[in-house]
Amino acid sequence: MAVPYLKVENLVKKFGPFTALNGVNLAVYPGEVHALLGDNGAGKSTLIKTLAGVHRPTSGQLYIEGKPVNFRSPRDATAAGIGTVYQDLALNQLMSVTRNFFMGRELKGPLGILRMAEMDRIAHDEMAKIGINFSDPTQAVGTMSGGQRQTLAIARAIYFGAKVLILDEPTSALGQKQQMEVLKTIQRVKKRGDIAIIFITHNEIHSQLVGDRFTFLALGEVIGAGKAGELSHDEIRRLMAGGTEMKDLAGELAAI
Amino acid sequence: MSDRSEADRLRQESTLQRLLRRPEIGAFSVMVVIVVALAFASDFKAFNPLGLKNNIAIIAQYGIIATGAAALMIAGEFDLSIGSMIGFTGMIMAMVLKYGFTPLGIPPGLPVAAFMIAMTAALCLGWLIGTIVVRSGLSSFIVSLAFLFFLRGATEASFRIINQSTQISGLPDFKQESWFAEMLGGEVFGWIYDIWFTLGGNLNRKGEQWVSGFDARFLWWLVIAGAAWFVLSRTQIGNWIYATGDDKDAARANGVPVNKVKIGLFMFTAFCACMFAACQVFDTNTADAAKGNLLELFAIAIAVVGGTLMTGGFGSILGVAFGAITVGLVANAVFFIPWIDGSWFRVFVGTILLAAVFANERIRKRITGGI
Ligand SMILES: Nc1ncnc2c1ncn2[C@@H]1O[C@H](COP(=O)(O)OP(=O)(O)OP(=O)(O)O)[C@@H](O)[C@H]1O
Ligand SMILES: [Mg+2]
Numbered sequence: 307m308a309v310p311y312l313k314v315e316n317l318v319k320k321f322g323p324f325t326a327l328n329g330v331n332l333a334v335y336p337g338e339v340h341a342l343l344g345d346n347g348a349g350k351s352t353l354i355k356t357l358a359g360v361h362r363p364t365s366g367q368l369y370i371e372g373k374p375v376n377f378r379s380p381r382d383a384t385a386a387g388i389g390t391v392y393q394d395l396a397l398n399q400l401m402s403v404t405r406n407f408f409m410g411r412e413l414k415g416p417l418g419i420l421r422m423a424e425m426d427r428i429a430h431d432e433m434a435k436i437g438i439n440f441s442d443p444t445q446a447v448g449t450m451s452g453g454q455r456q457t458l459a460i461a462r463a464i465y466f467g468a469k470v471l472i473l474d475e476p477t478s479a480l481g482q483k484q485q486m487e488v489l490k491t492i493q494r495v496k497k498r499g500d501i502a503i504i505f506i507t508h509n510e511i512h513s514q515l516v517g518d519r520f521t522f523l524a525l526g527e528v529i530g531a532g533k534a535g536e537l538s539h540d541e542i543r544r545l546m547a548g549g550t551e552m553k554d555l556a557g558e559l560a561a562i
Numbered sequence: 563m564s565d566r567s568e569a570d571r572l573r574q575e576s577t578l579q580r581l582l583r584r585p586e587i588g589a590f591s592v593m594v595v596i597v598v599a600l601a602f603a604s605d606f607k608a609f610n611p612l613g614l615k616n617n618i619a620i621i622a623q624y625g626i627i628a629t630g631a632a633a634l635m636i637a638g639e640f641d642l643s644i645g646s647m648i649g650f651t652g653m654i655m656a657m658v659l660k661y662g663f664t665p666l667g668i669p670p671g672l673p674v675a676a677f678m679i680a681m682t683a684a685l686c687l688g689w690l691i692g693t694i695v696v697r698s699g700l701s702s703f704i705v706s707l708a709f710l711f712f713l714r715g716a717t718e719a720s721f722r723i724i725n726q727s728t729q730i731s732g733l734p735d736f737k738q739e740s741w742f743a744e745m746l747g748g749e750v751f752g753w754i755y756d757i758w759f760t761l762g763g764n765l766n767r768k769g770e771q772w773v774s775g776f777d778a779r780f781l782w783w784l785v786i787a788g789a790a791w792f793v794l795s796r797t798q799i800g801n802w803i804y805a806t807g808d809d810k811d812a813a814r815a816n817g818v819p820v821n822k823v824k825i826g827l828f829m830f831t832a833f834c835a836c837m838f839a840a841c842q843v844f845d846t847n848t849a850d851a852a853k854g855n856l857l858e859l860f861a862i863a864i865a866v867v868g869g870t871l872m873t874g875g876f877g878s879i880l881g882v883a884f885g886a887i888t889v890g891l892v893a894n895a896v897f898f899i900p901w902i903d904g905s906w907f908r909v910f911v912g913t914i915l916l917a918a919v920f921a922n923e924r925i926r927k928r929i930t931g932g933i
Contacts, residue, residue: 381817396815398808400875400929401801409805410817418797446929 309372310335311502312357312388312470317366319352326352328526329366334470334519337499339492341513342506344523345548350506351393353523354472357504358390359383389468391459393475399448403440404429406447407462432461436491453484457491464495471495472504477512485512492516510546514539524548585869586881588921592867592914593884596891604898608891611755611764611773613898618776621890622783623838624864625883629787630834631861632882633794634827638807638874639702641831643691644861646713647684648854652839653717654680656730656849673736673743673844681836687713688832692825702828710858718851728851735847746782747844749775779841783886786834791879803827807874863911864889867918871926888914 310333319327327349334340342350355361357368359377368375370386377383383390397406404422407429413421426443433440438457440450447455456476463471473492477485493516495501507513513520520537522530522545530537530545537545547555581587600608607613627644634641658676662669666679691709695702721728736743752775758764759771766772794800805813806823814820835854843849868885870877889911896904 380815384817392815394812396809396812398805398812398875400808400871400926401804405801405804409801409813412798412801414798418799420796420798420801422796448929 308335310369311371313369313372314353314357315367315369317353317356317368318364319349319356319361320364326526327356330523330526330528332521332528334502334504336469336502337496338518339496339503339505339516340519340521341517342504342521342523343508343510343513343542343546345546348523348548349526350523351474354390354474354504354506357383357470358388358472384466384468387467387469388472389463389466389470390472391456391463391474391476393478395455395459397447397455397459400446402444402446403433403450403458404443406458407432407465411466428465429461432465433457436461436464436494437487451484452480453487456480456488460491460495464501468501470502470504472506474506475508476505477507477509485509489516508546510539510543514542520545522546584878585876585925586878586884588918589868589881589884589888593888596888600891600895600898604895608895608898611758615773615776616897617891617894618780620894621887622777622779623841624860624890624893625783625886626779626786626838626841627831627834627857627861628864628868628882628886629783629790629879630831631858632865632868632870632877632879633790633803634831635862635865635870635872636794636807636874636877637803637824637827638810639695639824639827640706640862641691641828642703642706642858643687643709643713644831644835644858645854645856646710646717646858647687647832647835648839648842648857649717649851650687650713651680651684651836652843652849652853653721653730653851654683655840655843656733657720657724659733659736659843660730661724671734671736673740673746677742677746677840680839681833684832684836685829688829689825691832692828695828696821696824706858714851714855721851729848730850731848733847736844743844744778746778746840747842747846748778750778750781751776777841777845779838779845782837782841786837787879787883794879799823804875807871807876809875860889860911863915866922867914869918869922869925871922872919873926876922876926876929885918 312334314330314332317327317330318325330349330353332340332353342353344350352361356363359380359382362378368377375386377386398409401409404426408425413425415421429443430440436457438454440454447458450458460471460473476488480488489512492503492505496503496516505513505516514534518534520530520532520534520542521528525548529548530541544550604613608617627648631641631644655676658668658670658679659673660670663675663679668675668679687709691706694700695705698705718728737748755764755771755773755775764772794803802813802818802823805816805818806820810820839853842853864885865877865882866872867888868878868882870882892910893907896902896907
């Protein structure tokens with residue numbers, strides 16, 4: 307069997323007395339979408355922040371292509387090929403598409419002068435590759451649609467060498483059509499075959515449309531995992547709700 | 563319908579439409595109105611050879627400090643210590659010129675040494691203010707307000723202890739011997755007035771050449787504003803400055819060294835304040851503990867009138883230059899229009915400041931899509 311690009315073993319993360327993650331295991335493979343599912347507060351964002359070098363694990367080990375790694379900062383994680391698209395996207399609203407695309411990694415000539423024309427062209431081409439043919443690279447990000455912003459953040463992560471693309475609820479704030487745009491983008495990235503995607507969502511349908519593997523978190527622990535096809539819809543629904551049966555929930559609702 | 567793409571939704575704009583959407587347009591329009599109004603109201607005296615020189619002198623003073631204030635505001639911070647920094651660095655220069663600086667064995671009367679010591683002090687203080695702001699996470703408004711009081715008080719006290727008076731006057735005119743003093747306090751662009759004279763203007767009552775050049779601070783303003791414009795709009799550091807003011811967490815997540823950017827800009831405002839003081843000290847050969855009073859507020863007001871957002875992330879050095887011209891001209895108007903009461907100046911500044919804040923807010927909404 308193929309080597310996972312990124313593997314997580316027995317990851318524990320404590321915030322003082324609070325255990326946010328309690329021994330989590332996870333493996334992600336190139337060309338696959340790994341759906342990470344679970345209720346609010348299950349620990350999904352904490353998990354990916356640890357993968358992205360924002361948090362340091364309390365215990366447990368990360369492996370990249372089988373080799374143990376320790377991330378001391380987000381820069382370390384980026385250098386190891388982990389590209390994170392946060393829920394808030396880390397975009398600067400008042401600044402142009404191009405300036406956002408290259409933020410912190412600007413192409414510059416002598417005296418630190420920006421190679422603006424080249425940067426405009428690359429930003430345009432990279433976004434076109436994954437599905438947005440936007441017109442004006444000088445447009446401020448604040449005026450873009452939510453789906454376009456997601457695409458910008460994803461294109462940026464890929465261009466700067468992401469081998470694992472982490473998407474934290476990329477569809478949650480979007481309308482139907484825009485959600486589909488983002489799913490199409492995910493599908494296109496998956497098709498390239500060389501990038502592993504971790505896709506966090508609360509939407510069961512979305513997870514099944516693009517997901518190849520599933521991991522379910524509840525209260526900081528993995529309560530279920532499996533490949534697409536191995537899990538039934540009902541099973542997925544049950545695990546997403548943290549292990550409770552739908553009919554129990556229906557019963558609780560009726561009792562109010 | 564289906565063959566319509568995103569790119570079709572953008573209307574092609576003419577050059578004029580583009581110009582009208584530029585953020586400097588408001589400041590530019592106000593400036594044009596003021597220039598024309600002042601020209602007629604003063605019977606064109608405001609723009610005769612001497613009038614022009616005097617107007618540009620004050621415009622350059624405002625321009626120098628407003629450039630610093632604007633760059634810092636674009637990065638999302640304020641510096642209220644600019645005025646006190648002018649007084650403080652001016653005092654250091656005048657005292658080193660008068661008494662020397664014994665710890666370094668510097669004798670009195672050395673302009674280069676006096677300037678270097680004052681500039682070092684300014685940059686260190688700028689670094690200190692910036693470091694306190696980024697380390698503590700406190701509002702720069704409060705931290706720099708503390709330095710407004712601290713530096714002004716230190717200036718007055720040091721003056722009294724060492725000099726027995728809060729003023730130094732009667733220093734020799736260092737411009738005569740020192741090219742360095744001449745560079746800061748002397749005259750520049752003499753050729754403009756020479757040409758003016760050759761063309762038959764610029765005459766005094768005796769028919770000789772009247773004015774020989776602009777104050778050197780005119781050149782320093784152009785240099786400082788030009789450099790700031792270049793860095794902000796064309797370089798990587800400029801991108802980082804805008805990003806820091808726009809959303810510092812997003813900037814940091816993308817690897818922008820947000821704290822270094824801010825500290826650097828606090829040092830830049832201190833640099834601007836010290837240049838302001840140096841031009842003044844070497845021009846007049848005097849210093850006064852009250853110099854620079856309230857100028858931090860004018861610097862901020864001009865930055866806002868020039869289109870800089872109070873919330874950071876947006877602003878234009880060119881707009882700030884227009885703002886400096888506008889406010890400078892109105893500050894001086896009382897000298898050219900005798901029937902005007904000088905206090906209207908502040909009424910005017912208050913009015914355009916308020917108008918500018920509203921205009922800037924509209925621009926911000928347009929860019930961020932309305933929230
Ligand atoms: N920095 C922190 N300090 C203390 N507790 C934290 C911290 N970050 C997260 N937590 C806690 O850890 C738990 C998991 O939070 P996390 O954000 O990972 O949930 P999530 O699965 O992403 O939820 P959601 O679906 O709502 O985004 C929550 O109870 C949260 O309060
Ligand atoms: Mg979350």
